[in-house]
Amino acid sequence: MKLLNCPMNGVRPLSEFLFGGEFREMPNPDASTDLEWASYVHYRDNAPGIKKEWWYHSPSGTWFIAERNTLTDEVLATYLHGNSPVSKVKEPS
Amino acid sequence: MTIFIKTTPVAYTHYAVQPRIGMHHGMEIALSFEGDSTEKAHKQVLAVTDVSCFARFGIKGPKAADWLNQQGIKTPEVMNAWVEGAPNTLVLRLGGSEFLVEDQAQGKACEALTSFDQASTTGAYQVARSDAAFILGGREVLNLLSELCMLDLRDSAWPSHGVVMTQVAGISATLIRESLAGEQVYRIWCDGTYGSYLWEVLTEIAQELGGGAVGLICRFQ
Numbered sequence: 020m021k022l023l024n025c026p027m028n029g030v031r032p033l034s035e036f037l038f039g040g041e042f043r044e045m046p047n048p049d050a051s052t053d054l055e056w057a058s059y060v061h062y063r064d065n066a067p068g069i070k071k072e073w074w075y076h077s078p079s080g081t082w083f084i085a086e087r088n089t090l091t092d093e094v095l096a097t098y099l100h101g102n103s104p105v106s107k108v109k110e111p112s
Numbered sequence: 113m114t115i116f117i118k119t120t121p122v123a124y125t126h127y128a129v130q131p132r133i134g135m136h137h138g139m140e141i142a143l144s145f146e147g148d149s150t151e152k153a154h155k156q157v158l159a160v161t162d163v164s165c166f167a168r169f170g171i172k173g174p175k176a177a178d179w180l181n182q183q184g185i186k187t188p189e190v191m192n193a194w195v196e197g198a199p200n201t202l203v204l205r206l207g208g209s210e211f212l213v214e215d216q217a218q219g220k221a222c223e224a225l226t227s228f229d230q231a232s233t234t235g236a237y238q239v240a241r242s243d244a245a246f247i248l249g250g251r252e253v254l255n256l257l258s259e260l261c262m263l264d265l266r267d268s269a270w271p272s273h274g275v276v277m278t279q280v281a282g283i284s285a286t287l288i289r290e291s292l293a294g295e296q297v298y299r300i301w302c303d304g305t306y307g308s309y310l311w312e313v314l315t316e317i318a319q320e321l322g323g324g325a326v327g328l329i330c331r332f333q
Contacts, residue, residue, distance in 0.1 A: 020262070027207050028192065028277055032262045035279050078284035079207055079277035 024097045025076040026083050039073030042084055042100075069095060120164045121244040121307030131327060137215070139165035144327035151330035158250035158323025160314045161331040164307065167222035168241040172210035175235030179228075180211060185221060187211060192275045194288050197221065202299075204275050204288065210239065212286075212301070217332050244307025246314060247331060249297035252321040257298065259317055265289075265298070281313045293332075 021033040041063070046055050067090035074085045074097070086095045086104065096104035118139045120126075126133075131142035142162055144151060151159070171179065177187045185197040188205040197203030200219035204212040215222045228238050248256065257265050260281045267289075270276065276287045285302040302310050315325050 031278065034262075076277075078279055078286075081207060 023074065023085065023094060025079070025081055026097050026099050026102070027081045028076055028079050031076065035076060035078055037075040037077055039075050039082065042071040042073050120162055121242070121304035122162050122164065122311040125308045125311050129325070131325075134328070136165040136217075136328065137167045141165040142325070142327045143329045145325045148330065150324075151326045154250070154318075154323045154326050155330060156250060158252040158256060158318045158321050159248070159326035159331065160311070160318050160324070161247040161249075161326050161328065162244075162311065163247055163328070163331075164243065164245045164304070165328075166217070166245060167215040167219070168243060168245075169213040169222045169225040169228075170211070170239030170241045171213075171225075171228070171236055172239050173236040174209055175233075176209055176211055176237075177205075179233060179236040180213070180225075183221075183225060185213060185225075188273070192277070193271070193273050194275050194290075195273065202288075202290075204286065206275065206277065206286065212241065214245070217328075242304040243301045244304045244310060246300045246311070247292070247297050248300065248314065249292070249295055249331075250323055252318075252323060253298055255321060256314070256317050260313065261287075281310060283310065285310070 022030050023033050023036050024030050043059065046059055048056065069086055069088050072085050072087055073082060075082050083097055083099050085097045087093070088095065098104045120139060120141050123140065126142055129145060131145045133140050134143040141164070180187050180197070180203070185203060186195055187197060187203055188195045191205060191208050194202055194204040197213060198219070198221040200216040201221040202214045202216065206212055213222055213225060230238060254266060261278060263276060263278050265287070270289065272289065278285065278287065280287070280300060280302070283302055283306045285300050288299045290297060290299060318324050
């Protein structure tokens with residue numbers, strides 16, 4: 020069973036979570052160029068590596084950030100948006 | 113004039129078994145399903161009771177705890193915990209800044225909380241609650257929960273006043289463990305629209321394990 024660490028509720032089965040897409044810092048819509056904004060909205064390089072992603076713990080309604088290596092599917096850290104990464108949980112082998 | 117009668121979210125599953133119905137907190141609820149002796153026997157083994165009729169009040173926001181405290185309601189100091197916030201009233205802290213207040217059979221606190229005025233309150237927002245709520249008790253209760261929930265819900269794995277938000281039978285639910293008249297029982301809340309489904313699942317497994325549905329009267333005798 021794959022597990023994920025919710026920063027509010029602890030380690031739970033992956034079936035309790037929904038993937039919310041890649042997290043990327045939004046450029047200032049008033050100050051960015053059209054190219055920067057179009058890149059933010061549309062461009063994904065899809066290169067495997069460590070990505071920040073939105074995840075959602077559905078029983079508690081908690082949105083949080085997971086740093087995940089998309090090549091190995093290893094989750095390196097989970098934390099609430101705006102907080103520092105505090106938990107580094109490896110899935111049991 | 114049309115008169116609306118508030119029914120429990122699991123009312124449709126009750127029609128087939130025709131329980132004795134009564135009113136509690138303004139809602140029609142099952143008082144008993146079978147004879148007193150049968151329900152008492154079920155209570156020893158594994159009993160499922162519908163307590164969706166208990167009055168509830170939900171509130172969230174950075175000032176939610178302050179507002180409840182101002183109304184004389186105690187709140188848990190840590191996240192995902194519960195306390196008896198007033199006599200016969202449970203207060204669950206759901207995450208960081210959301211609270212569920214629920215009167216028990218004799219509780220009266222929620223009535224006063226309906227005075228909440230959004231226009232004059234900042235930092236706290238009322239949350240509409242439409243839960244189906246159940247009490248599970250009996251010596252087989254952990255066997256039932258182990259069939260429906262992936263978490264270890266034994267005493268050793270769960271703080272005594274902890275709140276667990278997880279999936280039960282595949283749907284989102286909130287659980288606590290409490291002592292009721294000296295008996296350790298489990299409380300489950302889920303969205304009311306899932307109430308009939310969860311009731312069916314719980315009572316079906318309860319019957320397999322030698323128990324069954326128990327009405328409000330037997331549960332609180």
